[in-house]
């Protein structure tokens with residue numbers, strides 16, 4: 001049997017995704033289960049990310065596992081020039097599972113090829129971040145009761161936002177309709193537009209963020225428009241306030257609409273939305289722990 | 304360094320092509336190589352490390368494409384995988400397999416499904432450019448020459464791939 005990894009959401013079939021979501025549901029009902037008793041999990045954060053690391057480490061702790069690792073590569077031998085291969089080889093001798101984050105794209109794929117124990121990718125540069133996608137899917141599944149036939153509106157930076165790309169690919173299994181709301185400079189890349197075309201997935205591109213689009217939507221997925229993406233600061237000034245969601249814009253939206261955001265947010269969701277029952281981004285982050293418990297057990301073949 | 308054994312063929316430029324080709328008893332003739340890629344082909348196939356007789360002709364007249372390069376390797380036969388490695392730079396190359404002075408097989412090369420350790424990823428943030436490791440590109444489209452890095456997942460045009 002080959003070792004199971006989660007490097008990219010594309011490694012998971014529709015059935016895999018549904019199985020993990022059902023496991024996540026079980027962990028939400030009963031978060032403390034000592035399924036990792038006697039197991040050692042390594043969290044290797046070559047690139048620091050406190051939010052993601054705490055979520056994974058909470059998941060491991062709730063499962064009764066022990067943790068080794070580092071939260072910043074500057075304190076490890078990789079800063080002394082050790083190759084990724086050597087680090088992974090060494091750690092896979094010690095741990096039953098490796099959760100890793102790296103600033104270089106493809107680092108997790110490569111690690112999965114040399115590791116004897118499962119690798120879970122906790123982000124590799126601009127490339128993949130599959131546990132984020134799984135928690136997004138779980139949030140959608142939980143709030144809508146299904147993943148099928150939903151209208152998903154993605155807003156903001158659709159060019160560089162890896163979370164929207166992975167989510168788009170994962171949702172393709174479930175007959176979605178997409179609305180892409182972004183400035184021209186940050187529009188959904190051709191690769192993903194072609195992906196939709198090939199699969200006959202209906203999609204609509206908009207430059208304006210209007211209530212007309214919001215009112216058709218089941219899931220409003222907001223992202224940050226980051227200043228550093230713009231070479232021309234004038235361009236940034238033009239678009240930075242166009243993609244802001246405020247409470248009044250949700251007035252005529254569906255009762256079941258939920259607003260998601262991968263966090264951290266800056267100003268793209270006004271704080272007056274926070275108390276609206278349709279705001280879901282804080283619960284979304286909480287779902288991350290359950291989704292990660294499910295991912296960990298799934299790659300280890302537990303339950 | 305390439306013109307080792309067949310000194311008698313050094314004046315092949317003056318000879319007829321057919322004569323030059325049939326002078327090989329057993330081996331392989333790689334024909335129709337674009338002259339600008341001749342030495343890359345030598346390097347990709349590792350011919351500079353071979354101890355067999357190798358003759359290289361450059362800027363020969365070609366009926367098809369003006370000028371061409373040609374490589375003749377004695378007593379050496381290539382597996383299809385090995386030869387397909389050169390498809391990226393020289394897609395119209397033809398191989399003649401020679402046995403007992405006769406062309407017994409003609410092989411037209413094709414791009415393999417995956418380019419393994421042939422090219423470098425143009426993405427500086429790709430793990431392959433920061434770690435001593437094998438590069439791998441999936442061939443997405445032969446017609447448009449599009450490739451996808453197995454690691455960083457970037458879609459890359461042929462002109463952006465640098466040969467290793």
Ligand SMILES: [Zn+2]
Nearest residue numbers: 424429452455
């Ligand atoms: Zn790459």
